[in-house]
Amino acid sequence: MRRALVVLAALVGQVLVGPSLVGPSSVGPALTGRTPAAHAAPSQTASSHTGAAMASQAVASVASRAGAGVTSRTGDSAAARAGVGAAGRVALIGVPGLHWNDLTKTDTPNLWELTRTSAIGSLSVRTVGSVTCPYDGWLTVSAGTRSAVGYGCGAPPVPEQQGEGALIRDYRYLIDVAGQRNAGILGETLKAAGQCSIAIGPGAALALSDRQGMVGRYHTSPLQVRTADLEQCRLVALDVDDLIRPYLTGDRLPKVPEQLGARERRDALRLADAKAGALLSVLPADTTVLLAGLSDHGSVPHLRVAAMRAPGAEGHLLGAASTHREDISILPDFTATVLSALGVAVPETVVGVPLKVGGAGATVERLRRADATAQTIRSVKGVYFTVVAVLQVLFYVVAFLLLRRRKGLAPIRFAAVALAALPVSSYLVNLLPWSGLPQLVAGVLGWTALITAVAFAGPWRRAPLGPLAVVAGVTALTLAGDLLTGTTLQLNSVMGYGADVGARYYGLGNIPFALLATGTLLATTVIAHRYPGKAGVAAVAVLGAFAMVLGGSGMGSDFGGVIAFVPGIAVTALLVAGRRVSIVKLGAFCVAGAVIVMTFAVVNYLQPADQQTHLGRFVGQVISGEAFDVIFRKLQAMLATLLSPNLMPIVITAVAFLVYAILRPEQASAGVVPAAFEHSPALRAGLIGTLVSGVIGMLVNDSGAAVLSMALALAVPLLLATGIGALREGAARPVPATPAPAPAQAPKP
Incomplete structure (x- = not known):
């Protein structure tokens, strides 16, 4: 009762006093166009290690909230509610721009087989703006909330290799200047829980880095991943950027409906499928595999690919309680799913919830029709x-x-x-x-x-x-x-x-x-x-x-x-x-x-x-x-x-x-x-x-x-x-x- 009264008092204060006393943030549901940001994304050359004290406070806050049971959610119970149980290992494969019309047995055999043996659904990649670029998509997974870097966004920054890990230069700029205060929550939470993770590619590094931009283990290609790495680390994330790269102009995603013809897109899809297949071929059998088409590829939004391969998931729909739909999920749901499947407490700032396996009878054709229906209504x-x-x-x-x-x-x-x-x-x-x-x-x-x-x-x-x-x-x-x-x-x-x-x-x-x-x-x-x-x-x-x-x-x-x-x-x-x-x-x-x-x-x-x-x-x-x-x-x-x-x-x-x-x-x-x-x-x-x-x-x-x-x-x-x-x-x-x-x-x- 006391907690309810405190909550009610805070909400009344917000309504009566107004938003002037509330600090800036980029979380919350998308409503209008992209939030203006007169700042560039973190550069790929400058170095910044400031804010160590803030990072320590963030770790302590996450840990204390998890222990109090008030501002974090336990992963085991959430995973159980998702219907798949806690997984031994998790692999997150992000293919920016991927939608269900792209998948065929001939052009994308690896991704087709993955979705055939998975629970499948539609992914809404909307973040803060009307268009979600790859940077925004991966940053949203990192923050667990809808996030964006501002105008002119495109590809995530390439990290600087440091030993077996890597550093994203000027990462603190996102948090301290650009208002992305939740950036790095996923990586920071994993580090606080003692979880090892492997990032492959710039987007994966952005998703798994801590709040200083540090990634514990980093590779530029899935071919560099060794069996020993997968035995030591229970989480691996792969950025498959081969499909989205041809759409980028100077590392920026232009706001045009469609840049590539059908043949050029098929060629890019084959490259993307080969890269995803290289990782899939070396994953241990007990790995829960998540597939996300986590960005747009132009100015027209589509419903993207969402899939989860786990015991008992094949042939079922994939949704989440965040959308109240058994066949639709949002990007922050992948943050919660990764943590829950690893048995790690989900911070309260994460607005997503673990993906949930729905009813049987899921087909790719059904999800293609769902996107076509949405496109018709939008037009x-x-x-x-x-x-x-x-x-x-x-x-x-x-x-x-x-x-x-x-x-x-x-x-x-x-x-x-x-x-x-x-x-x-x-x-x-x-x-x-x-x-x-x-x-x-x-x-x-x-x-x-x-x-x-x-x-x-x-x-x-x-x-x-x-x-x-x-x-x-x-x-x-x-x-x-x-x-x-x-x-x-x-x-x-x-x-x-x-x-x-x-x-x-x-x-x-x-x-x-x-x-x-x-x-x-x-x-x-x-x-x-x-x-x-x-x-x-x-x-x-x-x-x-x-x-x-x-x-x-x-x-x-x-x-x-x-x-x-x-x-x-x-x-x-x-x-x-x-x-x-x-x-x-x-x-x-x-x-x-x-x-x-x-x-x-x-x-x-x-x-x-x-x-x-x-x-x-x-x-x-x-x-x-x-x-x-x-x-x-x-x-x-x-x-x-x-x-x-x-x-x-x-x-x-x-x-x-x-x-x-x-x-x-x-x-x-x-x-x-x-x-x-x-x-x-x-x-x-x-x-x-x-x-x-x-x-x-x-x-x-x-x-x-x-x-x-x-x-x-x-x-x-x-x-x-x-x-x-x-x-x-x-x-x-x-x-x-x-x-x-x-x-x-x-x-x-």
Whole structure:
């Protein structure tokens, strides 16, 4: 209990005081472009042995934390949870740029055979920037956190041979100047545990060096490795750079999609396969072999190769608890896996968890399709948001022109419902086995047509709130059901997230949050309209709280969503109850949302490390003073969305239409919006609650304007559809006959 209180106090301090007191770091989830660094990577000629005292402190810190059992994880238990047990020896083979389309029996026989006898999965290599170069990939393995050296990154530095070991010159520059404070954690932890390791190639040296840049045993080629070396050292790492070298220009990775033709890439793959085969041929039989395609090869991110050969792993999928996916892992997971397999305590600063063998039936073809799906979504996502923005703007312009003339009410209502059904259709399409862009587009349009037809097909079509209830209900139920079943609909969807991008792998994304909150609030106001009074207020509070818990708990893991959702629910419930909402109350609701999400985060932090979500890991970063970069990148990303040509037009036109329709109802919308509010005061409450959640969500989420724009894209068209329905209902209602006046009688004399 005392530990929980300390953690909660630290988190409250972070929220209230702000990030100004937190030191710089490069850890945390990737959110935007590469963190600027006006520094070069460590040179290959200068020498630096400064900071010995800091290294000693780091060793003591790792050892003391491991003994305390608070900030480190024991490797044996983690390895057991991974399903493979602790291995006698470990070999890490890194092939930067390798993806599943590269592997064939003819071109890469050694790697093909390795993956055939291994558990296999997709590797997301995203670090801090939009492109991960080999330097970033190996540095991330070294640090156990997403790390980057700055602009112009490419190949890792070539170490200077010193006896049987080697030294990476100016290594302390990474830690002391470039902000990579966790660099060398893997090597330092191994040294503190008395573990011997062998590095082959510059990347492997970077991964296994201690915090002074020293590598105990170093070779430039796997052909130099002797049997005696493998008997003495339980860990060997190999940098297979033959595939990535042709892509580098002056030791830098240019940001172009593809530099090599198919033939040149096959030639490079054959060289890489031969180098990997040279090491595989001399490894002892009890070696657990890890294979990682740990960098991009151009400006287009791909899902890379991840494989682990261990007893009982053949034919199974390979994933990790860090992604909540049985077939996807991230680079820091390899750091945790190496340490766990060797029985070494994993430092708390390592954000990865040991790789975990998943279900059977893993095939290379399945993983190739996963990358192809991610590429399709990535290529169409920008176009999709542009189309949605154009349709929204055109709709408001046409609706303004027609409604002020009181024409086209029925077509406008139909178009409004179809437009509101478009967002949820982008998730429902993943229920279909689409395999390319034409099927994806057809699926989204098909679901949109189906939802629209249902909205106007049943007896509810006659009720002004009927179509709104259908679309809002389908939206809320779809996203809530997705959270309950593992978020398979949001992954690789045009309004969700992709594993190749690496911003999120599971849970409730920011745009899905906006749609879930809006759909829930609007659907509950329909219930409140049908059952006014305490029953309606209870419906808003209970169903809203249920959706909020789904989004904020381990299933959704949406930090900012809870902060924004709580005020929206509270405002809606108060207005439905006929109460007024003051600025003080609104501020109290925001604080309540922050407290609730901090409680979720602290409870998650107290779980075992391999069961934590990013909420729990963020608490650890707050306590250790490493949360500044996460907050800073989120703020940068949020501000960037305010200039988005796809998102801001939706916000501007929707808000302008809504405000003008309320202030000048007869001129702007033939009284549609006031008619909707007059028909259902609860709908007004739901719309205000939606705007509250949308605005707060825009300010506290890195998606920024996307949150508010998608909330408006769902709510405002449904509001207009309801208002048109209310006007038509009023026009169709028979006017009571006015009784004829009694005939006048002559006055009596």
